[in-house]
Amino acid sequence: MTENKPLLKKLDIVAYILSVLVIGLVIAMRPADRFAIDFDTSWMPGFNALVNTIAGVFLILALYFIKKKNIKAHRNMIFGAMLFSAMFLLTYVVYHFTTPETKFCKEGTIKTIYFIILISHIILAGLSLPFILLTFNRGITMSVEKHRRMTRWVYPVWLYVVFSGPLVYLMLKPCY
Secondary structure: OOOOHHHHHHHHHHHHHHHHHHHHHHHHOOOOOOOOOOOOOOOHHHHHHHHHHHHHHHHHHHHHHHHOOOHHHHHHHHHHHHHHHHHHHHHHHHHHHHOOOOOOOOOOHHHHHHHHHHHHHHHHHHHHHHHHHHHHHHHHOOOHHHHHHHHHHHHHHHHHHHHHHHHHHHHHHHHO
16 A cells, blocks of 8 residues: 555644644633533543553554554554544543542642652643644555654653553542
8 A cells, every 4th residue: 555645634634623622622621510411420530541541452452563564453453542542532521521620639759649640641641642643644544654753752652641541540549
């Protein structure tokens, strides 16, 4: 399969638009509690942690398959990671638009560690989204060299984000 530059340009425009919309949504989540809903959302933080972890497993499997030169399996794993990341994002936004923020309830060194992980997670999640989408676009349009160059930087950040999120949840869980 050869590189599809016209499709890449169109997909990149979609990636930029999606990135702006998602970052705007996340910024708009504060303060929460603006939209009353008639169902229990208390299950969502645990679900989000699980879905993020599954996305991380897909990412690890994607690396495994590309090292084995199994492009089809690699692509399927990336589609899985993207799907689970999208599910995470949808439920994350619903939860945070409808539920007051949970404050960290521990003190001392653990609080410092929590905030270091939380802040790095938030910053890297926001910054990485457009790059994840752009890297994905280069992969599906067979812009292989550009995809490889971007993946060297984007992959470890995405992996950190999908695993630091569940870690933040586990640290915050006693405070719910």
